[in-house]
Structures are given as structure tokens and as C-alpha cells.
Amino acid sequence: MNASHSSFLSRLVLALRAAWRMLVDHEFASSVARLEQGESVPTGSSGAGQPKPTLRDTLPESALQLLALLQQEGRFVDFLEENVTTYSDAEIGGAARVVHEGCRKVIRDHLQIAPVRDEAEGIRLTLPAGFDATAVRLTGNVVGQPPFTGTLMHRGWRVTEIKLPKLAEGHNVQVLAPAEVEL
């Protein structure tokens, strides 16, 4: 694995983690928004008077809730936990229909997902100065000053609305799917 590939992977992992945290953590999301709008986020070297940037643990509730929904409707956890190497593609394909249909329903029912850019992929577009660097990532020959002109490779996705079920006080979200015992 070459260096640029692995760095892309690690950035992808970071992006996914950050995206997830933004969904579930308001504070984190607003920090990112500030960062992205060019406000300087205090760093450790920026002076004695500034508080140190801190990392904090997010509450796992929403993550577990979404995971439980994906399992309930789309058998997501069952699918990931199963060893796929022993099965034929046809068998995996059959199960994938269950997972795809169910998970898609969960996503459609609970999240409004819209493309970041409405233009067709492949089109040339110009990004003005001060563009939203979280929503648009520059790749390739990234030099010079904005406005930047380039080709839209991927439209991106953003969540415009998230609506998870309300949970009863005292509900144990760690149980993703209860064990079933038929009497």
C-alpha cells in the first residue's frame, strides 16, 4: 500500500467519524462549522490566555439507536457479523436484498439526504473565495488562490434533516436486538 493511498484511507475514516459525530453531537458540529467558516479555533500554541482545545467523548445513544433500527429493519448487524467467505455470491446476494431494502427504508424514514452540489457530475464549476471547505473537498492540483475552477467528481451528500425515534427514559439502547425465545 503506498503512502498516498493509506493517507486517503485514513482521511476517509476521519471524515466518516467526523460526519457521524456531527450528526450526533451539536457542539462538535458547531465547532466544525466555525472552523470551516474560517474562524480560528484555538490551538495549544495560540497563547496562555486561551483554553486548551479538548476532545470529549460523545454519547453513544443516537449511534446505538440508529444501529438498532438498521438491525431491526435491515438485519444489518446480523449481516456484518456473519462470515461471508463460506457462502456463494448468490447466497450473499439474497441476503443483501434484505439488508439493502431494510437499511434503505431506515435511512429514507429517518434522514433527509440531499446532494451537496446539485450540478451533474463531470461538469466544470468555479468555487468562489470563502467556499465551504467541509462541504467541498479540493483534490489534485490544489495550488494558487480562489476562485478555483475544476471538475465535479462526486456530488457529495449532506443530511438536511434527522429524525430519530424518541426514547423512553430508562430504555437500554445497548440492546440492539433482543434475543427471541419462542414459548
Added chain:
Amino acid sequence: MSEARFAIGIDLGTTHCVLAAVDLQASDLDEVVDWIEMIPQLTAPGAVEERPLLPSFLYLPHPDELRAEDRTLPWGEQPPFVVGELARNMGSRTPIRLVASAKSWLCHPGVDRRAAILPVEAPEEVQRVSPLQASMRYLEHLRTAWNLRHPDALMAEQDVVLTVPASFDPAARELTAEAAAAVGLGNHLVLLEEPQAALYHWILATRGQWRKQVRLGDIILVIDLGGGTTDLSLIAVTERDGSLELVRVAVGDHILLGGDNMDLALAHAVRAKLAGQGTQLDPWQLQGLTHGCRSAKEILLSDASVEAVPVVVPSRGSRLIGGTLRTELTRDEVARILIEGFFPAVEASARPATRARAALTKLGLPYAQDAAMPRHLAAFLGRQVEATRNLAGFENRLPENASFLHPTAVLFNGGVFKAHSLLDRTLGLLNNWLTAEGAPPARLLEGADLDLAVARGAAYYGYVRRGRGVRIRGGTAKSYYVGVESAMPAVPGMEPPIQGLCIAPFGMEEGTQAELPPQEVGLVVGEPVRFRFFGSSVRRVDQVGTVLEQWAPEELEELEEIEANLPAEDRQPGEVVPVRLHAAVTEVGTLRLEAVSRTGTETWKVEFDVRGEN
């Protein structure tokens, strides 16, 4: 009228409930502000979500099955039962604790509707509920959900329009109104027939343009094929004072045949196919299969380029890939099972097959014995061939030799018709019948929102009732008769023949009273006296006091008996008091019967007997 802020439409369906509203203050003429009210409900233990549909299911959990906090509703209650999506979900695994189709039980003449009989299959220890209580639970849920969101416009103070099947008999209508009153919705309640609600929704959706889409002399056939029932109505377009009017001229019989039957039929066919390959499905897997078949059916019937859709039955255990069964549903199978089974090409003279019911060894709903919807439709149109004969402007519309009433336009409603080819099929069959009798084909009135139209139309009706739009007239769709024994010498071994005494004519409007019949009947003081009771959807000209000596079997339908109780008070028990039976249609839309004493000063309520046959 009251100062209600909203008109609320409630579709209390066999398989799901919908809540819609119109803002009366913000609406003006054809600019109607209306919406579907989201219904919060438990969707998993401890999880509440808002959905447009509330599945009409009630689950009665075991005390150890669900913790109290996992039953918490948004309004802070933890009732010992579950209503809605979670109820349906839990019931698919534990059917013995699930109450389903309460509405069909509400109009089942064979059982006591006030007795705790549901779920029928429940073991002894389950605290059963009555069909009436189940309906109350759904209404209570809808009311509380509304009140939570509109604390300054409580539902009890709004105009509430509750829909019922057009085919509901007077007893079932009264029970529905009783359920609404029991949860505090009796103040400004009106009942509306579901096919009419669908037509109101169509009118609403045309935004005032409906007058351009129908014309004088049109006969609109409304086919409402819901999850569990088929409901038919005919509405004529007439004229009064130069403007178009709508008159509902006929309604069909109560047919327990709906989309759920179709999905189940497909699932059984696929199950047989799997069994042929040596795979047996358990009941839980059949549920999954039914669900899969429903989606596959909708794809196959809406996209002609698809030949087969894979249907996957997930395993019950955690081994998803290893245990999943994969099969497919083909276009041919859907055509054979649905089209030939439920929508076969039949002549207009076809009639539903009926067979003598097997002895009632098991308590169950009286499902339609013939699954072929077109035969029920043909029977309805054939029976109603005279429906418009006496309507002004329609005298010569139908040719002399017409064997059935010729509709000129059709409005489809219900989730089944999301599969557009079933709609085309039905319309095509009807048009073949029309062509065979030299009549022009019927037009399709474009409906929308097939699942939600009834509730939205009902809310719109609440608005229309305030004089802000066209109202469908028509009144009661039946004339009513009590059975009286004819005065003739007793013949040993022969029951005295019975005569039908008309006490309520066809087409009584809400809030009107029938005349007093000249004939008297005798009530016995201190003892319940029962009368046989009949309704006719075809005898349109009988007036109060008309006595029928005999009738064709399809002319009069026997309904549940009615019962009068004369309290003793200042009379001798056993004394026979001559009374006359007086009918009225309440503002709510229910039929009310009273016994009136000879002097006219005393009246006693006559009840519908809803305790079943035994």
C-alpha cells in the same frame, strides 16, 4: 354552529387509521388549508416515532413481556396495552395476543359487539377486549395525540368527522358513534361514508375545478378497495337552481375482501412453490413472505418491463445469509393469482358464488366467499339498475334493456390501486360491459393519495358542512322495515308468515324524522320485546306504513333484531301496550328508533340488538 377552529377527519380503518385536519379560519372557499396529522406511536419497545398511519392493531402484552417504561407514550402514560406499529409488529410474532380487524368485528352480526371476545384465539389468562373497546382504544390514541399537539384546540371541541363504510348497517354505525362518544368525541361528531369521503377528497384536489370535470347526468361509481373491505357507492350529478349537485343514490353490500387477501394469496402460492422444492415455512416466515410479496406485487404491476422480482424470506435466527430463502415472484404468477383470482374477466351478468356456510365450529369473520371483485361489482350494478329511475334529469338516461346501471365515471380509492394495472383492469372490464350494452365507456376520475384520501376528504367535509362547498346529498341508503306477524289463523307446524312494515323511507337526511306509521305493534310491560328488522337498498319508493306481504330474497336484507324494553313504572307487568315505531336520523348520522305510545306523550328507545345470534 360551535366555534371550532379545525375540522378533523378520522379514517378509522380496518387495517390503519389516518387523522387529517382543515384549518377553518385560515381556509377560504377553494383555498383550503389542510394536512395529514402525524401520529406518534410506539414503533419499538421504548421508542416513539411519528407516522402518518396508525396501524389498527391492539396488542395485549404479557405482564413480563414489556417493561412499563418501554410502553411510555409522548403524553406520559404507560397503558397496559400497545396500539399501532409496535402492536402489529409484536402481533406478527405472538398472534394470540393481537386484536386485528376490530372494525370488521364491529359489524359482525354473529357476535356480541360489547362482549370481551378479542383476540378470539387468546388463551384464558389474556384480558380480552370487545370490538367496541378496541375501536375506543384507537380513537383514544388519536384524540390524545391531537390534544398533545393542539393543547388550545382540544379534539372534543372541534368538528370531528368519523368515516364508516357505506355498507355499515345502522347497528354498526351506532356502535361507532358510541365508541367516539365514550372517548369524549360526541359533542360535534358526524359520521361520513368512506366512498363519499373519497369523492370529497377528489373535489378538494380539483381546487374548485370539479364542475368542469363532471356534467349533469353523470353517474360516478366509487370503488374503495381497502386493506380489508370493498366498499361501493354510486353518486349522480344532478342540478338544482342551475348549479350542479351530487346525490349518492346507492351503496353496496358489506364485502370483506381487500388488499390483504391478495397479498396473502400471493404468499401462499409462493409458499407452495417453496414446499415443492422441499422447504417448509413457519408462520413467522410466512409473515415475511407476505410482506415481500406485497412489494414484489407493486413492482410487477406498475412496471411492465419487469418479468420477475426476487422475494427473499429472511431467516429468523442471526445467521442471515445461511438461513435466508430466496425465491421469486414472476409476472405470470401475479397475473394468474391476482388477475384471474381477484379480477377475472366476467360478464356483467356474473354474480358472486355463494355456498352454504359450514357449521360455525369456529368463531371467525364472515369473509367474502367469492374473491372475484368484478362479480361483486356486477352484482351491485345489476341490483341498482333502477337507482336513478326516479331522479330528475335521469329518467331516460338508461336504455330500456339495460341489465345494469351504467356509470359514466369511476373514482378508485384504497391502497390496492397503487398497482395501476389493477385499476386499468377493473376499468377495462367495466367498459367491456358498457360497450356490450351500447353505452359509452366510463371516464377515470384521477384520484390521489390512495391511503390518505378518506381522512382528508372527511376533514374537508367538516369544512363543507359550514356551507363552503358542494355537499353530497342522499341521506340513508336503505329503507327500513320491522317484521310483524300477519294476522291469520295459526297452522300447526308452520310459522306465521311475516310482513315487512316500512318505518323509515329511503334517503332520510341527517337530522330528520320519519312520519309515524299508522300501524301499531304491541309491547309487553316489563319484558324485552324483539322484532325482526330488515333493510332494503333497492326499494326506493316505499313510504312509512307500507306493508310488504312478500319480497324477493335479494330485495330485503335481514339485519339484527331490534329490542324494546318497557319499564313497569305505573303499569302492570305483562300488560300489552300498543305503540307505534318512529324512526329518525340523528345529526350524527345514526338511525334512532323509538316506540311512541298511543297518546304520543310517552316514548321509549328501541335498541339494536348487537349481542349476536346466541
